Amino acid sequence: MTRRFEGRELVVATHNRGKLEEIADLLAPYGVTLSSNADHGLPEPVEDGTSFVENARIKAHAATRATGLPALADDSGIEIAALGGRPGIHTADWAETPEGRDFTMAMTRAHDELRASGAPEPWRAKFCCTLVLAWPDGHDEVFPGTMEGRIVWPMRGEQGHGYDPIFQPNGHDVTFGEMDRWAKNRISHRADAFARLVAGCFA
Numbered sequence: 001m002t003r004r005f006e007g008r009e010l011v012v013a014t015h016n017r018g019k020l021e022e023i024a025d026l027l028a029p030y031g032v033t034l035s036s037n038a039d040h041g042l043p044e045p046v047e048d049g050t051s052f053v054e055n056a057r058i059k060a061h062a063a064t065r066a067t068g069l070p071a072l073a074d075d076s077g078i079e080i081a082a083l084g085g086r087p088g089i090h091t092a093d094w095a096e097t098p099e100g101r102d103f104t105m106a107m108t109r110a111h112d113e114l115r116a117s118g119a120p121e122p123w124r125a126k127f128c129c130t131l132v133l134a135w136p137d138g139h140d141e142v143f144p145g146t147m148e149g150r151i152v153w154p155m156r157g158e159q160g161h162g163y164d165p166i167f168q169p170n171g172h173d174v175t176f177g178e179m180d181r182w183a184k185n186r187i188s189h190r191a192d193a194f195a196r197l198v199a200g201c202f203a
């Protein structure tokens, strides 16, 4: 299946630099030539789907249509059990401000809502990642991944991106924000989805 990528470029259809770096590391062993949305000057599509897979499809197919190349999109987010699964597909929206994204604000909101809910700790949470690989002929392939853990407070760690400082994965006593990129990439929701992608495309 590696042949499907031989001599071709894969567009990573994301505007999130943290994701792009993780995806480049995860794909490094497979000799795929990567380019990004930024390399192609692609706009950020409106993510108005009602699920991770719908939003990933919107992003992947938009990049494929614009470039004629296969494209890989990642739609991800965190589901907090005591908040009924919120923010879920709205995880990035919680960080939105007129000046750009503010993840300290978003993490503070998650913590404030957990406190207000009265839910006892541990506050169970699940990171979800859905990868969609879209092909120029219009078909696509879907690879889901998850990582279970808990929300911790205060924030811990300067590494990673997004909500990493408040997410402590099960089986670990550090947050994603305290893990180096290789440690996170061995266990994350994105790594889980990539294991399925690799099995489907490079096995």
Ligand SMILES: O=c1nc[nH]c2c1ncn2[C@H]1C[C@H](O)[C@@H](COP(=O)(O)OP(=O)(O)OP(=O)(O)O)O1
Residues within 6 Å of the ligand: 013, 014, 015, 016, 019, 044, 047, 059, 074, 075, 076, 077, 078, 091, 092, 160, 161, 162, 163, 164, 176, 188, 190
């Ligand atoms: O490993 C992660 N560590 C921490 N936070 C994370 C992670 N993975 C997703 N997240 C959070 C932040 C992100 O902003 C949102 C996903 O929203 P999502 O729309 O999929 O991504 P995005 O808007 O940042 O970039 P793009 O849509 O261009 O791929 O969930």
Ligand SMILES: [Mg+2]
Residues within 6 Å of the ligand: 047, 092
């Ligand atoms: Mg997005």
